[in-house]
Amino acid sequence: TVPVITIDGPAASGKGTIAERAANALGFHYLDSGALYRLAALASLEAGIDLSDGPAAEAVARNLKPVFRDSRIWLEGRDVTEAIRTEKVGVAASQVAAIPGVRKALFDLQRNAAQAPGLVADGRDMGTVVFPEAPLKIFMTASAAVRAERRAKQLEARGLKADREALTRDLEERDRRDRERAAAPLKPAEDAKLLDTSDMTIEEVVKKVLDWWQL
Ligand code: CDP
Incomplete structure (x- = not known):
């Protein structure tokens, strides 16, 4: 079986950056599962469907055919790499992510990312639901x-505006919805290692992950 490292946690905790760098260091593939929920949200918003309409959102998720190539994401021939990173899409992602049918629709796409020689997967339920054997x-x-500041810097680096107060509110709203939902709520797997990165640099966190992997 293909080895998998899962990194879960709340919004803007640094998972994505760390997961991608750890994957590069190990020569593993990288799965940004949040991008799939963001894609489902973007497609739902553009289709004009009501985000609380479970069957409609599930149908959109089932028909998603995203292409991940050279660190860019394509949907129906359109480069949506930037479009899925807005906070509006982030909040919408956490709404469609609460729909069990949407989660089911995205399950196989995520499992199929586990290819040799290995995978680093980041999200909310990578260790609890999608790769429980990791x-x-x-x-x-x-x-x-710290998370609000990291997200603000990330948005500004992409040339987007960052209102720190609004960001803090969005992150808190999203975290609450992610923790309180019935389907795959955000929580550590029983056998997960906890890592508070508030006072750590990216390099320190990557090293920690690689040290754990080599143990
Ligand atoms: O980048 P950020 O941490 O802000 O969010 P993300 O990882 O791109 O995920 C966006 C939203 O998708 C989250 O708020 C979750 O509601 C949802 N999500 C999920 O439910 N399960 C996952 N495995 C990944 C994301």
Whole structure:
């Protein structure tokens, strides 16, 4: 079987950056599962469907055919790499992610990402639901203030505007919805290692993950 490292945690905890760098260091594939929920949200918003309409959102998720190539994401021949990163789409993603049928529709896409020589997968339920057999599971957290600041810098680096107060509110709303939903709520797997990255640099966190992997 293909080895998988799962990294779960709340919004803007640094999972994506760390997962991608750890994957590069190990020569593993990288799965950004949040991007799939963001794609489902973007497609739902553009189709004009009501985000609380479960069957409609599920149908959209089932028909998603995203292409991941050279760190860019394509949907129906359109480059949506930037379009899925707005906070509006993030909030919409956490709405469609609460729909069990949407989660089911995206399950196989995620499982199929486990290809040799290995995979680093980041999200909310990678260790609890999608890859429960993973030998290394990490639950990454950071304080709300640190997370809001990291997300603001990320948005600004992409040339987007960042309103720190609104960001903090969005992150809190999203985290609450992700933790309180019935389907695959955000929580550490029983065998997950907890890592608070509030006072750590990216390099320190990557090293920690690789050290755990080599143990
Ligand atoms: O980048 P950020 O941490 O803000 O969010 P993301 O990882 O792109 O995920 C966006 C939203 O998708 C989350 O708020 C979750 O509601 C949902 N999600 C999920 O339910 N399960 C996953 N495995 C990944 C994301």
